[in-house]
Amino acid sequence: MKISAVIPAYNSAKFIRAAINSIQAQTSKVNEIIVVDDGSTDDTEQVVKEISSAIIYHKQSNQGPSAARNKGIELANGDWIAFLDADDQWTTDKIAKQIQTLQAYPQLHLLAGDMTEIDNDDQLITKSVLAKHHLLENFQHLAGKPIPNALAALVKKNFIPTGTVLVKRQTLLEAGMFNAEIRFGEDLELWAKIATHHPITCLPEILMLRRQHGNNATQANERILIDLAKVMGSIRCYAKQQLIEQSVNPDQLVAEAYWTLGYWHFNFGKRREAARAFAASLKQQFKLNSLVFFLSSFLPTPLISTIRAIKQQFAKPL
Incomplete structure (x- = not known):
């Protein structure tokens, strides 16, 4: 099992060192770190190259986070991909817990987990996002087992934070990777495609610290709702029968x-x-x-x- 960590970055000089450090500090090491710089105009490149010459660094014109993640997937040599945004951090045992779960349930194609939200000063905002959305108890009961009717659960509430995901690279390629034409909800569309055909799970443990600040894309409500309608239409298009089978x-x-x-x-x-x-x-x-x-x-x-x-x-x- 070879794991590639993919970090999309855009003007991320302030936080990317902490993100990379959190990957390097894993108790179960990843095999490579790939930073895709999506047209940064700050010192992101300098910071990354100061950290380690072993990091695979690729710079491209600004195309958005989906295109940056897709490029990282293309560049990856690993058979498993883990994502982390440049302003977030993994907990030290994130990868270890996911490997342990895979050993118990090798049929899984995607594993996600819970996350804590912090502010720009690393102060706690939300201890458990799963608990915040009343989902924690259900995933505690599953304890890493494949989620029954995962597609139906996803379209009800996207419980998969991208930065907690560990997923088979081949599965991403077969699903078409991230839809760069959709700015909001493109992650839900991709996870739903995968859940339509493969077992997935979500661990009831904190795997990531997500930085919540004014620049987070999820605060642009109107554009989110416009794209959400597109995403739901897309999901219906490729998973209509599976939705019906799962009582949706x-x-x-x-x-x-x-x-x-x-x-x-x-x-x-x-x-x-x-x-x-x-x-x-x-x-x-x-x-x-x-x-x-x-x-x-x-x-x-x-x-x-x-x-x-x-x-x-x-x-x-x-």
């Missing part, structure tokens, strides 16, 4: 994604965009609630405000 309605999956996007637009007064999203939701699956919001998108803003005020008044306890 594929059309409802896509319809709900468009409804959520429409509701976001509606709440922020973007009525034209809201109407388009609600229409897309209705096209996938008819629901009275979607129709009501679609029609409401054409009402004057003062009238909507009046209706909301009346609704809130009746909602107050007598």
Whole structure:
């Protein structure tokens, strides 16, 4: 078993040393570290080359993290790939725990795990993200076993942090790697492709410290929701039968994604965009609630405000 660690980096000089150090400090060593510099304009290259000449460093024009990870996968010599973002860190026994799990369940193609969130000063924000989303107990019960109906679980809530993943390189290649056309949710799309055909698991143990700061992509809500609708449509396209077998309605999956996007637009007064999203939701699956919001998108803003005020008044306890 040969493991390649892939780090996509963009203007990461401030944090990448800690990320690389966390890989080098593993109790079970990886075979190579690959840094794909995605067009940095700071001292990222200098910092990386100061750390070790053994690190494989590749610089390319800025194309986004998916393209950078894909390049790392292409450059890798390992038969297993582990990912880590340049501002995050692994716990020292991350790889060891995953190898131990693989020895118990060799049929696994992908292993993820829990993570802790920290701020820019390394102060604790969230001790366990799985616990935060009420998922920890279920994974504790599984204790590393392959997740039953993993695809259905993933489309309900993406429980796989990319920086905790250890995955077969060949499986990544067969799945088409990361979709560089999608900026948000491209990881969910890839994990769902893999879970459609292969056993995966998520360990109920902290494998990574994820740095949460203002530049994290997950804070761009509108673009996330737009891409989420694309991702759900993609998943339905390649895994429709598997979704049905796992008691998930594929059309409802896509319809709900468009409804959520429409509701976001509606709440922020973007009525034209809201109407388009609600229409897309209705096209996938008819629901009275979607129709009501679609029609409401054409009402004057003062009238909507009046209706909301009346609704809130009746909602107050007598």
